[in-house]
Each structure stands twice: as structure tokens, then as C-alpha cells.
Amino acid sequence: MRAVVLRRFGGPGQLRTESVPEPAPREGESVIDVTLAGLNFADLEIREGAYAPPPLPAVLGVDVVGRRRSDGRRVAALLREGGGYAQAAVARDACTVHVPDHIDDAQALGLLEQGSTAYGALVTAGRLRPGESVAVAAAAGGVGHLAVQLALALGARTVAGIASTPAKRRFVRSLGARVAVGAPERLSEELPEGVDLYLDSVGGPALRAGLAALAPFGRLVTIGERGAGPGSSVPVEELTGSSVGVHGFWMRHVLADPALFARTADALFTLAGRGQVRARVDRVVPLDGVGAAHEAMAARETLGKVLVDVRA
Numbered sequence: 001m002r003a004v005v006l007r008r009f010g011g012p013g014q015l016r017t018e019s020v021p022e023p024a025p026r027e028g029e030s031v032i033d034v035t036l037a038g039l040n041f042a043d044l045e046i047r048e049g050a051y052a053p054p055p056l057p058a059v060l061g062v063d064v065v066g067r068r069r070s071d072g073r074r075v076a077a078l079l080r081e082g083g084g085y086a087q088a089a090v091a092r093d094a095c096t097v098h099v100p101d102h103i104d105d106a107q108a109l110g111l112l113e114q115g116s117t118a119y120g121a122l123v124t125a126g127r128l129r130p131g132e133s134v135a136v137a138a139a140a141g142g143v144g145h146l147a148v149q150l151a152l153a154l155g156a157r158t159v160a161g162i163a164s165t166p167a168k169r170r171f172v173r174s175l176g177a178r179v180a181v182g183a184p185e186r187l188s189e190e191l192p193e194g195v196d197l198y199l200d201s202v203g204g205p206a207l208r209a210g211l212a213a214l215a216p217f218g219r220l221v222t223i224g225e226r227g228a229g230p231g232s233s234v235p236v237e238e239l240t241g242s243s244v245g246v247h248g249f250w251m252r253h254v255l256a257d258p259a260l261f262a263r264t265a266d267a268l269f270t271l272a273g274r275g276q277v278r279a280r281v282d283r284v285v286p287l288d289g290v291g292a293a294h295e296a297m298a299a300r301e302t303l304g305k306v307l308v309d310v311r312a
Ligand SMILES: NC(=O)c1ccc[n+]([C@@H]2O[C@H](COP(=O)([O-])OP(=O)(O)OC[C@H]3O[C@@H](n4cnc5c(N)ncnc54)[C@H](OP(=O)(O)O)[C@@H]3O)[C@@H](O)[C@H]2O)c1
Pocket: 039, 040, 041, 042, 113, 114, 117, 138, 139, 140, 141, 142, 143, 144, 162, 163, 164, 165, 168, 201, 202, 222, 223, 224, 225, 226, 249, 250, 251, 252, 297, 298, 299, 300, 301, 302, 304
């Protein structure tokens, strides 16, 4: 089969299409004949060796949609060990969901990894209640644009998005966000009463600015690996002084609980079926285009989800 192989950590040029043997499933795993694979921001950090470096050579990519070879059913799966940028992938059955007929492959893939992250951060960790106000960092991105829509679908009173360019902010407003600003420091001008829930994916000083934007009893949920970087640490007395809280969220803990993962995917597909959540496809690239797509994502050019057509 053809796959994008990483033989050395480094820039996007290290991602090369090769012919490789198909992976073999173990107990509790199945082979999926992949139609589309997804790009995620963490792939860039893994490619550089900066985050969760896998043994090399490696095939990156953590989300796929296609047909399960054993029964021909259309499924989407999250691959914790990678292997997604390939024509066939091995997925744990517990991390695989059937795709309902009303959801096409691109939507299923757009929703599963980034939508589950947005849902987990807002609902499972963030305990979003109807009538609350929500602010979302990187709101035009894969996770962010779904978080904006989910917050509104789940009854948020006001949703604000942070995005770096006017075009991204127009997109964020088109999703229903009342406020779109270029930096979290600007939120207080638009929402002086503060926000109840802030979804951070940037970390560092942006996390601290998000914390300052919270109303009393507000919660900040951080999902970014970069959130552990310099400038992120928050003195506990600062939390007490403002009556606010910080919560972490990691998809691995959803995947470790198959019933929670199934409920999360079901909620997303149901909302998508009602037209309340829709993944925006930024671009669809062939396997040979994965390196260029990594470059575009690193340059902050992508809005929504980047897909890889592994048959092209
Ligand atoms: N905790 C988890 O389980 C989990 C799961 C999935 C994803 N994540 C995290 O969620 C975040 C979003 O992931 P995604 O795949 O949906 O990516 P994405 O949001 O589509 O792309 C990243 C966006 O982050 C913003 N950004 C801020 N600082 C940046 C920088 N220094 N370099 C590049 N971009 C920067 C950019 O938006 P602007 O130009 O608008 O600033 C960029 O478009 C990532 O941090 C990812 O690691 C966490």
C-alpha cells in the first residue's frame, strides 16, 4: 500500500510517499481500507519530534474514515498510535464508530477527532450549561470552528471567538459567534462582564489572558500541548482571588472510556444530522500533498479541517 512515511524528525520535507507493507491487526483491532485521513495540529509537533515522538520510521495521522475490511461497514476511527496517512490502517475496535448514512466521509472525519475534542472540552470537562457565555481560542481552526458551533447548539448565550486575521474572524462570525477578536486581551472590550467558559488551545501568555477574561466562577479548559510551555503556570492564589478554575482535557481519557467515546460521537453525529454542527473542509490533498498541507497549517493558513484523499 502507499503511505506517507517519516524516517527522520524535521520539517515537512521529511514526509515522503512510499510503498510499505500493510499493518497487521492484533486482538481487538481491525483493518480499515481508508478513504480519507485527517491532519491535526499535533501531527506537526510529532513530525518535529517535539511531542510524543514515535519510533521511526513512522506513519503519522490519528483519524481515518473508510470501510472495515472484516464486514465492509463504513467506519471512522481514532488511532492513538498513528498510521492514518495510508491506504490501510489498523484501528482499535473500541476507538472505532459506525458512520450513519446521513453523514458523508468528509463530515465524519471532520467531526470525529476535533469535534470530540471540542465536545469533551466544553461538555465533559467544561460542564457547559445553557445560558452561559463561551470564548474559544483559535476559533477558525479544526477544533475551534466546531467548538463555536457546539457551544451555540448546546445553548450558550453568547459565543466569542479569537482568530488572527480578518478573514478568519469573518468566518467565525458566520458560524454564529457574536464576537470575534484578534487576541484574548480584547475580549474585555466586547464582554466586560467576563465569560463563563474559555476554551484555550494556545497556552503561554494567551492562556493567562484567557484566565483574565473569565467572570467570577468561570472555568478555563486547556487542550493545547503547548499549554505546558513557559508562561502557562498559574498561581493557585490567583484562582482563589478571582473565583475561577483551570481544567485540562486530553482525548486519550475519552478513548480510554469506550462508552464515553461512543456517546460523544453519537452526540456529534446527531447534531450534525440536525444541521447544527458542520465541519468546514479547508482542502483535500493527495498523499503527495501532505508535506505542503503541514506547511499551510504551520503558517496558520487553514480554516477548519484538512483532509487527505489517500486514493489520490
Ligand atoms: N487535548 C487534546 O486531546 C487535543 C486534541 C486535539 C487537538 N488538540 C489541540 O487543539 C489545538 C487545535 O488543533 P487543530 O488540529 O484543530 O489545529 P487548528 O486549530 O486547525 O490549527 C492551529 C491554529 O492555532 C492557532 N495558533 C495559535 N498559535 C499558533 C502558533 N504559534 N503556530 C501555529 N498556529 C497557532 C492558529 O489560529 P490563529 O491564526 O487564528 O491564531 C492556527 O490556525 C492544537 O493545539 C492541538 O494540539 C488537543
